[in-house]
Amino acid sequence: MRRILHVDMDAFFAAVELQRLPELAGRPVIIGGSGDPRQRGVVSTASYEARRFGVHSGMPLRIAWQLCPQAVFLPVDYEAYERVSRRIKAILRRFSPVMEDLGIDEAFLDIAPLVAPPEEIARQIKARIRAETGLSCSVGIAPNKLLAKMASDLEKPDGLTVLAEEDVPARIWPLPVRKLWGVGPKTEERLRAMGVTTIGELARRPLDRLTDAFGPAHGTSLFRAARGIDDSPLVTRWEPKSVSREVTFQKDVAQRRVLLAVLGRLAREVAERLREEELLARTVTVKLRYLDFETHTHAVTLEKATDQPKAVLEAARRCFDRFSLNKKVRLLGVRASGLETDGEGDEQS
Ligand code: TTP
Ligand code: MG
Numbered sequence: 001m002r003r004i005l006h007v008d009m010d011a012f013f014a015a016v017e018l019q020r021l022p023e024l025a026g027r028p029v030i031i032g033g034s035g036d037p038r039q040r041g042v043v044s045t046a047s048y049e050a051r052r053f054g055v056h057s058g059m060p061l062r063i064a065w066q067l068c069p070q071a072v073f074l075p076v077d078y079e080a081y082e083r084v085s086r087r088i089k090a091i092l093r094r095f096s097p098v099m100e101d102l103g104i105d106e107a108f109l110d111i112a113p114l115v116a117p118p119e120e121i122a123r124q125i126k127a128r129i130r131a132e133t134g135l136s137c138s139v140g141i142a143p144n145k146l147l148a149k150m151a152s153d154l155e156k157p158d159g160l161t162v163l164a165e166e167d168v169p170a171r172i173w174p175l176p177v178r179k180l181w182g183v184g185p186k187t188e189e190r191l192r193a194m195g196v197t198t199i200g201e202l203a204r205r206p207l208d209r210l211t212d213a214f215g216p217a218h219g220t221s222l223f224r225a226a227r228g229i230d231d232s233p234l235v236t237r238w239e240p241k242s243v244s245r246e247v248t249f250q251k252d253v254a255q256r257r258v259l260l261a262v263l264g265r266l267a268r269e270v271a272e273r274l275r276e277e278e279l280l281a282r283t284v285t286v287k288l289r290y291l292d293f294e295t296h297t298h299a300v301t302l303e304k305a306t307d308q309p310k311a312v313l314e315a316a317r318r319c320f321d322r323f324s325l326n327k328k329v330r331l332l333g334v335r336a337s338g339l340e341t342d343g344e345g346d347e348q349s
Helices: 012-020 061-067 078-095 118-133 145-154 165-172 185-193 199-204 207-214 216-226 256-276 309-320
Strands: 004-009 029-031 072-074 099-103 106-110 137-142 160-162 243-253 279-290 295-306 329-341
Touching: 004 078, 004 118, 004 145, 012 029, 012 078, 061 072, 078 099, 078 106, 078 118, 078 256, 106 145, 118 137, 118 160, 137 145, 145 160, 145 165, 165 199, 185 207, 199 216, 207 216, 243 256, 243 279, 256 279, 256 309, 256 329, 279 309, 295 309, 295 329, 309 329
Parallel strands: 029 072, 137 160
Antiparallel strands: 004 106, 004 137, 099 106, 243 329, 279 295, 279 329
């Protein structure tokens, strides 16, 4: 039997901010735009305290401010959330290499091959994420992606929900159709026009009524989704990955000293990224583009795969020394490839 686990972080952007600003714990916190509710912009997310006032993702900041004037408004710091996201994905990949990365704060894992009971796996995942990031998440376990995704949403925040096919009538059918994975505002509106507001009502519509209204593909998928049927596979990334950083200079650069300083920064950033993703790289490549757009690369392959800034920088220096600097440079880049995962679940300090 298939067994899919879905993880979704709780109030993700807000939770990351609360890690940095623990004095805000318990207060309504709203993340969006530049963090100034007088300016244009929408709510990216709100802490659960702020949600009690009716604040939600996608709402104009101005409205959120009217609903909850005492809230703390913070700007979006996407880079910071991405860093935490990469650490979470690395933790998940330790449990099962078959992972579908669905978005900044969610992923599917295929846990069918694992021997431990599913709830035990879920508890361990929640505990690891909490220990390593301080954040809470909600986990859903089900026979397919559709039900796992919907299950993780049923007991938010800090939820753990196991859903079987036979639970669909009791737990899924009472929900509004908008909660069905794949139903967006347009489909919701058209369903409402047909008199369908809950998933259960959708499940009562015969297949031909749905295909007449939505066409064969979409109609059939709604018919199946309402019954909790989904056999879509996990979409994993198999293509060889690399980690890279590059800069295009505002003004073309001639001085070797300046280029070396930038090279050092890029190498450090690449190594940092490797460690966040728990990857080791075997090959380091440096790319250099001259002012006339001529572009050259040099690569070195290391004896031992690494995630250490010093080793990445040394390799990058060896590449760099092979370039001629007879023309000004407009772009410099460092790439790490030949990636390996960093051991099988053994923790690093
Ligand atoms: P969600 O998982 O939808 O929301 P959430 O994690 O904030 O809250 P919860 O899962 O507990 O209900 O989205 C993840 C992040 O994506 C969210 O923290 C901010 C961002 N996001 C937006 O920027 N705009 C949006 O419209 C939505 C829905 C999310
Ligand atoms: Mg979330």
